[in-house]
Amino acid sequence: MVQKNLDELLAGVAPAVSIRAADVVERRKEEGDSVVYVVLDDDPTGTQSVADLPVLTTWTRDDFAWAFSTGRPAVYVMINSRSLAPADAERVNREAVTAALAAAGEAGIDIAFVSRSDSTLRGHFPLEPATIRAEIEASSGASINGIVVVPAFGDAGRITIHGTHYAGSATAGFTPVGETEFAKDATFGYSSSYLPEWVAEKTGGDIPADDVLVLDINTLRTDSAATLDLLLSAQDARIIVVDIVTEEDLLLLSMALIAAEKQGSRFIYRVGPPFVRARIGQDVHAPLTEAEIAAARGDRDLAVGGLIVVGSHVGLTTRQLNTLRERRAPAEFEIDVRQVIDSGGVEDYIEKLAADVAGALDDGNVVLRTSRTLVTGADADSSLDISRRVSASVVDTVKRVLAAKPPRFVVAKGGITSSDVASKGLEIRRAVVVGPMLPGIVSLWTGQDGPAAGIPYIVFAGNVGDDSSLADVVDKLSAQN
Incomplete structure (x- = not known):
């Protein structure tokens, strides 16, 4: 396995930008962004990055009504689809989306969907975001502009730099994820570490690597206008993969997504655990006492x-x-x-x-x-x-x-x-x-x-x-x- 230290990987990369979770909360208020994020979690471990949010293990309309009544900005739904065969994974995603849309309509709130999956790229992709898209478009007629893929999970040593996803740690070094034990998974195995090529691999070539947009870390950290332009350029559920190393990178991405959605773009998110925390502007919670x-x-x-x-x-x-x-x-x-x-x-x-x-x-x-x-x-x-x-x-x-x-x-x-x-x-x-x-x-x-x-x-x-x-x-x- 090829291992690199973090300094090698970040050579030539612009420094991280100072930004707080509170800045995201303030921007959401300024833009009137009251969207509630429905996180369809393919196993329960996605909750490890958040605090004080409702969790459902069943997904009836009444369950969603209870979750929405808490007034929280996100709700986690344990569809456990990573343990299911593809047909069953598609079914539970459809059921959850249908129930969530119905409950949101009754409550008079706007919702968006997050397909939370593994930071080491295991899971039903592209099936799950594609299913969510199909159900949204069938139910509401609204079109999805992009599918934003953000597998990074810095707390656990998963980072994405120049489109390549890595697993490791600052002390032990980082390995391209396609060379790790996770890529040898009996059900969800793969070989590519460069995310556009991983998308091509998982779609059987239906989406060529060249069709995948890459939001590079230097662009994210240094050019907010170019970042917004890239997000706004997505049409017809085009896949956008995003470089992320730090929590501040996730907060910068959240600011850009708020701006893009304000201008009418609609996204589905395929992400690792910490994305939702940053997207709703929640501080990193200290370990429980x-x-x-x-x-x-x-x-x-x-x-x-x-x-x-x-x-x-x-x-x-x-x-x-x-x-x-x-x-x-x-x-x-x-x-x-x-x-x-x-x-x-x-x-x-x-x-x-x-x-x-x-x-x-x-x-x-x-x-x-x-x-x-x-x-x-x-x-x-x-x-x-x-x-x-x-x-x-x-x-x-x-x-x-x-x-x-x-x-x-x-x-x-x-x-x-x-x-x-x-x-x-x-x-x-x-x-x-x-x-x-x-x-x-x-x-x-x-x-x-x-x-x-x-x-x-x-x-x-x-x-x-x-x-x-x-x-x-x-x-x-x-x-x-």
Whole structure:
């Protein structure tokens, strides 16, 4: 793998511009921009960059009415489409867009759609933004000028420079994302790191790389007029990829988008986690304090220990799990993947496993994990089917544990895992994201309904943080015992 340090990558790049989130809020007020952003999140980890916003795991018209009634500038909708086959991903996007448009019409508010996906480029692209576009145009007749692609997630070491997307860190260096383990994903793999070529690759050549607009970092940082002109030039849902390194770059982009939308342009956004934070002018929330965590917890009777559910298989997750073992030595229980994808005896197996986990929570924290050997199918669809069956066994186990012994907290590690644990295992329909557990990453939700109300729920992506991050989060949560 080719690694470069940040200084090498930024050679010849204009310095970052000083700008505050408050400046975006003020510009929105000046321009009368009251749009509410409906974030269709393909797994729950998109909430890790924001705070104090409503979250839905179901998307009926009534659910949206509740979310819009909070008066918040954005609402997150956990459609969990990254775990679905393409046809199902298209269906849930259509359902959510239809319900959101209907509820917004009744509430008399303007909405725009964000297709939030992975900062390492995994997910249903171009299917999801194309589906959102089709539903908007069919429902309202409004045309979409551009699809703005912003995968950067600086808090987690994902940056885009001169059209090329990188993953890494300032200390370890940065690697073109197409050369990382993320690009080898069994379902959403790819080879290109230069985003216009990635678009061409993912569209099977239907959109040539030369047709993709690139908003270069030097233009973004030094020429607001040229930035606006590029955005305004987009027609017929043309794809625009954007260079981003810092939070200030995202805020500059937000200012330009406000101006472009004021002049009539309409966009759909395909983005990584921090885009929404900047677009609504929300400050980076400091990691939650012990007092804030305590306030998110209800006064119900809970177990001594918390439940840490680990489904992600990326190398970073395995290293984080090893650090947690060394530091806190939690009890561990494994869901044997090969046993749960074999139809025989699964019910009895899960029933005994859940009883053992619930019993161990009386003594302290418990890790419930899938076996670390990744089992894949012969093709992308069969790999997704295995993932869904494994996830179903995780959900069933968590649901039984919750009924028997509500944990002090629940941490879910991995995007698909965290979505299914929230919506099915804990039966959360409506929640509020309180804020991040670590700087810019790992969010705490508080459920507003269901059997898990009053239990802090931690959404922890598989591919963020360093080797100690999981142990650090569990330390902070365990300090509340």
